[in-house]
Amino acid sequence: MGISRLFNIAQKSLGVYQGALDVTANNIANSSNADYSRQRAVITNETSQQIGRLSWGTGVKLSDIQRVRDTLVDQQIRANNQKYSDMNQRNTILGQVENLFSEPSDIGLSGLSSAFYNSWQQLSVTPNSVVLRNNVIQAAKNLSIKVKNINDGLDTIKSNIVSETKDKVNSININIKQIQSLNSQILKGKTAGVNKNALMDRRDKVIDALSNLVNINVSYDSNNSAIVSIGGVFVADKASFVQFKSTVINGKLKITSPDGTSTPNLNGGELFALTDTFNNNIPGYQASLDGYINNLVNSLNGQHTKGFTPTNPSLTSIKFFDGYVKGELKINSEILNDPNKIAISKDGTSGNGEIALNIANLFTQKDSNGITQLDSYINLIAQIGNDKKSAVDTSEAYKLSLDQLQKQKASVSGVSIDEEMANVIRYQRSYDASAKLIKVADDMLQTLINIL
C-alpha cells in the first residue's frame, strides 16, 4: 500500500466531480428547454480492495448519467392529449359551422324565414299590391341566398377538413418514421455504450406530438424500444413501421394503410375530430337543414298550387319554389319575372288572400308530430350549439388535467436552478477537497524525499 493510492483516489475523484459538474452544467443549460428531462450523475464508490484483513476503499466512480422521468405521468399526458386535442379541434370546426348560421341575429335563417313568412302575412291584407308581391319575392331571394351560403359554407368546411386530414396524416407518417429511426438509434447507442438520454428525450417528444394527432398506445420492450400502435393497428417498433393515407369513400373520410387493408379504430386526437365531424356531425346538420328546407318548400307549394293568380285569365297549380336541389332553393322563374304569378286567391277573386294567410301560418303550425317548422330549425341550432358547447366544456376539463399533469412532469423532470447550484457547490467543494488531497499526497511524498 503506497502513497500512490492517495493519488489514484484523488485523481479519480477529480474526474468524477468534473463529470458531475458537466452533468449539472448541461442541466442548467437546458433549464428552459421544456422537452428536456433533467439528468442526474449517479456517483457510487469503487469496489474495495482486500488487503490483509482490511478492506480498503478505492475511491469514487461516475457509474451512470440517469434521465429523471416518470413514465406513468407520460402515459397519462398522452391519454389526455388525445382527448384534449380531439375536443379542441372539434371546437374549431364547430365554431366555423356555428358562425355560418349567424344565429341569433336578424340575418340568420330563422330571422329570414320569419321575414319571408311575414311578407306573406302582409300580402294577405292587400293581395293586389305589386309592391307587397315583390316584397315576398325579395324575402324568398334573401332566404334562398342564405340557404345557399350555409350549404356552400358547409361544403367548404368539409373540403378543408379533407385537406387538413391529408396534412395530419402526413405528419403522422413522419412521426411514425422518426419513432422507428430513433428506436433503432437508441438500440445501437445502447450496444455501443453511448449515452442515449438525448435520443430518448427526442423520442418522447415525437410520441407526444403523435398523441396530439391520433389515439396511440405505447409500450416498451426489454431493449427500451417503443412499440407504438394506432387504434389497434401496429405502426412502429425498432425494426419496422407502417404508413397511412386518407381517402374519401362514399362520402366517408377514412384513414387506411396504403393498400387499404388495415383501418385504425380512431377515438382520439385531432384526426378523430376531423373524421368524426366530417362523417357524422356535418352530414347530420346538413340532413336537418335539408329536412327543414324541403318541408318549407313542400308545405308552401302545397298551399300555393291551390291558389289562383290575379292575372286574366286566372291561373292555378303554380309552384312557388321550383325545388330544393343540391343546396339551392330555387324560386319559380315565372314568378321572378311576373310577381302577379304569385297565386294567393282561394276563390279566384283578385282581393282574396286566404292562401297567403295559410302560408303565413305554416311557420308556426304543428305537424302530425307536434313540431312546427320553426321548432325543427331551432332544434338544429340548439344541436350545433350543444355540440360546440360540450366540445368547449370537455376540452377545458381535459386542459385542466393536462396542465396538472404537465406540472407533475415539470416537477419530476424539470430543472431547478437552486438545486443545480447547490450541486455545483457540492461538486466544487468535493473537487477542491480532492485537489487538496493531491497536494497532501504530494507533501507527504515531498517529506519522504526530503528525508533521503
Add this chain to the structure above:
Amino acid sequence: MRISDLMLSNDFVTNFNKSKTKVNDLQILIATGNKINKPSDSPEATSRLLGLRNQSQQIDTYNKNIESGLSYMQNTTTAMESIQGEITNVMVKLSNLGNVAASSSLNNFADQIDASLNEILNFSNLKSNGKYLFGGTDFSSKPFGFSSDKSAILVKAGDISGKQSIRTSQNTFQKINMTGTEVFGTIVNQIGNIDSATGIGSTVSSQTNVYDTSGVQYTLKVDYKKTALNKYTMSYDITDSSNNSVFTQTPATKALAFNSSTGYLETVDGQPPKQIRVKPDKANIDFTLDQTSIKEAGGSTSLAFSANQKMNIFNTLLNIKNSLRAGKVPTDEQIKSVSDFNNNLLDNIAKAGNSTNQLNNAKDMLNSQKTQIEKITSSIQGVDMAKAIMELQAQNYLLQVSYKLAASISTKSLLDYL
C-alpha cells in the same frame, strides 16, 4: 413537491392566460351588451331567443296588418257616412214632395235626386289602397255601374260578398271590410224549420215575391227534397207572371246536411253554409239568398221568407227619378225602401265602428305582448352592466397582480448569493 423553474413559468403562463381570457370575455360582454352572441354561449337560451324573436317579428307584422286594416276601415266609414249624408238629403226632399204639385218642380226634384244618386254611386265605387271599398274581394272592375242601356244600375264585379280578413294574432281574424252585399245588397232570408219527420223522397216548398230593377214582380220558389236522414237537396227557380222561368238553365241544386242533434244547417255541398247569389240571365234580378238560418226540427214544417226582396237603393232612386220625370210622386213603398236602406246603413256604420274598436283593442293587446316579449328577451340576452364592469375591474386587478408576479419569477436564486 419538487418545484422546478419550468413549473413556475408554466403556472404563471396558464393562470395569466385564464385571467386574460376572462378579461376578453367580459370586454365582449360589455361591448356587445349581449350575453348570447353564439348558440354555444347557451343553446337553451338561444332556442328561447329564436322563438321570442319570431314572435316579436310576427307581432310587428300583425301590427302592420292592423294599421292597414284601420286605415281601410276609416275610409269605409267615411264613405258610408258620406252616402248617409246624401241619403238624408234625398229623404228630406222626398218628404218635401208632398207640398209640391207643379210638374216642373217635380222635374227639379228629379234633377236633385239624380245628383244624389250619382254621388252615392261615386262613393260606392271608392278605392282605398288599390282596393274597392265595397267590392268584396273582387277588384277586377268597379263594383257598381249602369247597364249598357243606362236603364238600370247593376253589380259589375263578379262577386261583392267577399270578406277581407286580417290575422291579428296566431288564431284570431278580424274582418276589415263592409262587403258590397252587406251595404248595398238585398238579402232574402229563408227562415223557419223543416219538419224532421218529413218522409224520405218528400218535398217541402216555400215561395216569395222578388223584383227586377224596374220593379216588375217575379216569384221565387225554393224546394227542399229529403234524400236521407238529415239530408236534403235544395233547388230554386224564379218565374215571371206567365210562369216562365227566367233562367235559361235551371240553377244547380245544392246538397244540404243538418246536424242530427241540434238541427242546425251544417254543410252545403260539403262546405260550411254560405249565402247564394241569385242572378238569372233573362231578367235584371240580383239578390242574395240566405238559407243559412233554417233548421230541421220536430213539429210541423214552417218555412217562410223574412220579407219580399226589395229593390236596391240605386235602382230605387233611379225609379223615383224616372217617376218624377214622368210627373208621378214616389210610392210609399219606394220611400220606405229608401228609409230602410238608411237604417241598414246606420247599422253598418255602427258595425264598422265596432270593428275599428276591436282593431284598436287588438293593437293594444299586441303592444303589451311585445313589451312582455322584449322584457323576457332582455332578461335572457341583456348584460347586467354594473356587474360586468365590477367583474372586469376585479379581473384587471388580478391581471396587474400577475404582471407584478411575473417580474419576480426567477429573479432570485441561489446564484445571487454565491
